[in-house]
Amino acid sequence: xxxxxxxxxxxxRRDTVLVVDDTPETLGFLTDALDQAGLTxxxxxxxxxxxxxxxxxxxxxxxxxxxxxxxxxxETCRRLKRDKALAHLPVIFMTGLSETEHVxxxxxxxxxxxxxxxxxxxxxxxxxxxxLANARxxxxxxxxxxxxxxxxxxxxxxxxxxxxxxxxxxxxAAFFPDAGVADALxxxxxxxxxxxxxxxxxxxxxLIDGQDTRRLEVAYLSQTEPDEFLFRISETGAGRAExxxxxxxxxxxxxxxxxxxIAHGKSNRDISDILGISPRTxxxxxxxxxxxxGVENRASAAAVAVRVMAG
Numbered sequence: 001x002x003x004x005x006x007x008x009x010x011x012x013r014r015d016t017v018l019v020v021d022d023t024p025e026t027l028g029f030l031t032d033a034l035d036q037a038g039l040t041x042x043x044x045x046x047x048x049x050x051x052x053x054x055x056x057x058x059x060x061x062x063x064x065x066x067x068x069x070x071x072x073x074x075e076t077c078r079r080l081k082r083d084k085a086l087a088h089l090p091v092i093f094m095t096g097l098s099e100t101e102h103v104x105x106x107x108x109x110x111x112x113x114x115x116x117x118x119x120x121x122x123x124x125x126x127x128x129x130x131x132l133a134n135a136r137x138x139x140x141x142x143x144x145x146x147x148x149x150x151x152x153x154x155x156x157x158x159x160x161x162x163x164x165x166x167x168x169x170x171x172x173a174a175f176f177p178d179a180g181v182a183d184a185l186x187x188x189x190x191x192x193x194x195x196x197x198x199x200x201x202x203x204x205x206x207l208i209d210g211q212d213t214r215r216l217e218v219a220y221l222s223q224t225e226p227d228e229f230l231f232r233i234s235e236t237g238a239g240r241a242e243x244x245x246x247x248x249x250x251x252x253x254x255x256x257x258x259x260x261x262i263a264h265g266k267s268n269r270d271i272s273d274i275l276g277i278s279p280r281t282x283x284x285x286x287x288x289x290x291x292x293x294g295v296e297n298r299a300s301a302a303a304v305a306v307r308v309m310a311g
Contacts, residue, residue, distance in 0.1 A: 015132055016040040020050040021065040033121050047071030051079060054086055061132055066095035066106060074109040081110035084163060090131040151234055156227045159190030168233055175216050196220045196273065197229045206274050241309050248308045250292060258285045262298055263305035
């Protein structure tokens with residue numbers, strides 16, 4: 001089995017694979033094959049015992065039988081993925097069911113791949129090799145983000161929080177102390193972020209009001225996985241520019257907000273998304289701004305705003 005030899009992730013360290021299967025013959029076969037390939041093997045015979053084991057130790061990859069009595073592999077994978085400490089683990093399903101519906105079900109549950117029984121060892125080892133390498137790159141990138149002080153988070157397509165850097169988690173907790181953002185974003189915030197993501201424009205941003213005059217700016221960055229979307233968050237300057245425009249130009253608070261974004265080159269549609277108001281409302285505010293500033297177009301209004309904010 002020379003072709004199946006696995007590269008070690010670091011000197012002196014063996015990657016660990018958790019095998020979850022209720023068939024003794026399959027467990028014995030896989031344990032021998034994985035051990036010969038230089039891997040450390042953990043074994044669980046059902047979904048419940050697999051989840052219990054994962055509370056004690058974190059492997060590098062999971063081989064999961066799809067069909068087991070009690071808690072099947074699909075539900076076990078879903079529960080595993082809900083735990084943020086385990087969500088990064090690649091799960092490869094093993095199944096005798098090759099129908100498309102079962103393959104799709106496994107991928108929807110959070111699996112990264114599947115192999116059909118009877119298992120071909122060389123094929124299995126090749127797939128394990130690829131997914132271990134991908135997982136190391138992805139996990140290493142997230143650790144790097146955590147240690148560089150970046151305010152980043154990721155959601156799924158529904159706007160549910162998948163992970164966030166420690167810095168982002170602290171900022172979210174400060175803005176939404178009663179929302180339990182370690183597990184989920186406030187529903188209204190998740191909905192607005194999902195809308196921002198569906199627009200699909202990189203670096204498009206929205207503003208979210210916090211307590212007092214604090215504001216959170218959320219910018220969409222990119223799609224990083226099929227069901228993972230990356231955002232950057234930051235706290236704005238508590239409305240300093242808006243207050244300066246209000247005082248100098250006799251604007252309402254909302255008119256000042258609109259003018260700030262006009263000065264940043266945003267369109268009415270952009271401002272609508274950022275402030276959470278309709279494009280028609282943005283246009284009405286803009287009409288009043290033109291009258292108060294004695295200008296006829298956006299460029300002139302922006303020039304006035306820039307001079308005020310710079311002073």
